[in-house]
Amino acid sequence: MAMKALRAYAQAKRPQMSPRGELKRKQILDAAAKVLARRGYASTQLLEIADEAGTQPGSLYYHFESREDLIEQVLQEGVRLSFERVRAVVDALGSGAAPLDRLKAALRAHLKFQLVESDYARAVSRSIGQVPGEMWKRVNARFRAYGRFFDDLIRAAMKSGELDARVDRGALRMLTIGAANYTPEWFRKDGSMNVDQLCDLLVRMFERGVRTPH
Amino acid sequence: MAMKALRAYAQAKRPQMSPRGELKRKQILDAAAKVLARRGYASTQLLEIADEAGTQPGSLYYHFESREDLIEQVLQEGVRLSFERVRAVVDALGSGAAPLDRLKAALRAHLKFQLVESDYARAVSRSIGQVPGEMWKRVNARFRAYGRFFDDLIRAAMKSGELDARVDRGALRMLTIGAANYTPEWFRKDGSMNVDQLCDLLVRMFERGVRTPH
DNA sequence: CGCCAAGTCTAATCCGATTTAGAATTAGAA
DNA sequence: TTCTAATTCTAAATCGGATTAGACTTGGCG
Numbered sequence: 376m377a378m379k380a381l382r383a384y385a386q387a388k389r390p391q392m393s394p395r396g397e398l399k400r401k402q403i404l405d406a407a408a409k410v411l412a413r414r415g416y417a418s419t420q421l422l423e424i425a426d427e428a429g430t431q432p433g434s435l436y437y438h439f440e441s442r443e444d445l446i447e448q449v450l451q452e453g454v455r456l457s458f459e460r461v462r463a464v465v466d467a468l469g470s471g472a473a474p475l476d477r478l479k480a481a482l483r484a485h486l487k488f489q490l491v492e493s494d495y496a497r498a499v500s501r502s503i504g505q506v507p508g509e510m511w512k513r514v515n516a517r518f519r520a521y522g523r524f525f526d527d528l529i530r531a532a533m534k535s536g537e538l539d540a541r542v543d544r545g546a547l548r549m550l551t552i553g554a555a556n557y558t559p560e561w562f563r564k565d566g567s568m569n570v571d572q573l574c575d576l577l578v579r580m581f582e583r584g585v586r587t588p589h
Numbered sequence: 590m591a592m593k594a595l596r597a598y599a600q601a602k603r604p605q606m607s608p609r610g611e612l613k614r615k616q617i618l619d620a621a622a623k624v625l626a627r628r629g630y631a632s633t634q635l636l637e638i639a640d641e642a643g644t645q646p647g648s649l650y651y652h653f654e655s656r657e658d659l660i661e662q663v664l665q666e667g668v669r670l671s672f673e674r675v676r677a678v679v680d681a682l683g684s685g686a687a688p689l690d691r692l693k694a695a696l697r698a699h700l701k702f703q704l705v706e707s708d709y710a711r712a713v714s715r716s717i718g719q720v721p722g723e724m725w726k727r728v729n730a731r732f733r734a735y736g737r738f739f740d741d742l743i744r745a746a747m748k749s750g751e752l753d754a755r756v757d758r759g760a761l762r763m764l765t766i767g768a769a770n771y772t773p774e775w776f777r778k779d780g781s782m783n784v785d786q787l788c789d790l791l792v793r794m795f796e797r798g799v800r801t802p803h
Numbered sequence: 804c805g806c807c808a809a810g811t812c813t814a815a816t817c818c819g820a821t822t823t824a825g826a827a828t829t830a831g832a833a
Numbered sequence: 834t835t836c837t838a839a840t841t842c843t844a845a846a847t848c849g850g851a852t853t854a855g856a857c858t859t860g861g862c863g
Contacts, residue, residue, distance in 0.1 A: 635822090650821095
């Protein structure tokens with residue numbers, strides 16, 4: 376098969392991919408997520424991804440158009456998975472739950488997911504601020520929807536009177552998400568503190584810090 | 590002058606550098622800090638630094654041994670300046686001030702300094718997690734001293750009974766510093782909120798979130 | 804088995820960035 | 834002014850990593 380055609384082929388969402396190809400493609404994505412999670416966007420090299428996936432750098436091009444293409448798919452998946460998880464946790468509480476409880480659950484899920492559960496999610500937070508403009512525009516489009524979801528939870532908790540409505544929602548959200556997204560830089564599982572305790576602390580600071588004064 | 594000798598010369602802390610050389614060297618450091626602050630370690634290119642400094646990439650090598658050398662000096666300076674500033678602010682309060690007030694002042698100073706006052710400080714937070722191991726070891730040595738300073742303030746505020754002593758100090762510090770260090774990624778001066786309000790919010794969340802329950 | 808497509812590998816090639824060599828310029832002293 | 838060291842510039846060398854070309858291998862199927 377000619378190269379040009381092959382490239383288009385790999386790129387296209389072909390109807391029936393062979394099981395073998397599908398599997399390898401997933402392995403490569405997983406490997407890339409792992410590497411991105413530890414190196415961040417700019418320092419991620421195809422050689423390390425290939426090693427992790429048990430293949431050669433050149434072979435990646437059968438499954439993906441380019442380094443950028445591969446990385447973007449990991450990042451998009453990372454945002455998608457985070458959103459999916461957090462939404463599921465919140466939905467599981469049901470709409471009868473207090474808005475603040477829903478928000479706390481979301482926060483806890485976000486932190487835990489990206490800290491220890493998903494390389495894809497951690498790939499995103501480790502890459503924010505390094506992704507080149509064009510790609511970031513696309514990833515950020517989905518990311519904003521995720522942010523809006525949090526913002527809605529915050530708004531609801533303010534409306535219910537549980538949170539102080541005078542606080543700037545955007546700043547509150549970003550400070551909190553920022554604290555969470557920064558954790559991969561310093562948190563080590565082997566330390567004295569475990570992940571759930573860390574979640575407790577973040578939620579506690581949020582809740583008590585912003586609760587309506589009585 | 591032969592090249593080898595010149596390189597060693599540039600590298601050495603020679604006793605009397607000509608005013609012109611000293612000035613240009615400072616301009617280059619400033620330019621590098623600016624670029625690092627907006628691009629982070631991995632995406633920073635010598636060309637952009639040279640442009641910013643009004644010179645050519647090759648000319649940088651008269652003043653610095655290498656890209657790594659230049660960047661490391663910016664980062665070291667960033668840590669040094671942050672520490673210096675925060676310590677000065679705290680010292681200005683005097684040891685008579687309540688420990689919690691000293692801590693709050695330190696937090697505010699840290700956030701403001703790296704968000705709008707110093708490219709060097711922002712260069713550090715934008716580069717954490719991208720700096721290669723060897724260099725990071727050296728920068729981190731100073732960084733830890735800065736962290737210890739904060740830790741001492743926290744410990745004092747716990748001893749005085751103002752903060753809940755059951756909270757893990759390390760996690761508390763890193764969550765808070767993390768929230769602060771993440772702000773360059775999202776905060777825009779032109780928005781509805783100004784820097785001082787943002788500092789207020791961070792301090793408020795910290796104080797009310799961790800204060801001893803009564 | 805022998806064929807075909809899918810998937811992988813090796814060995815270049817390309818390309819952008821750092822780095823170097825040495826020539827050219829500048830500023831200050833004699 | 835002239836001389837000299839300090840500084841800067843230009844152009845080329847080098848280096849590392851992404852990408853490509855094409856040969857090779859594998860697995861399913863007649």
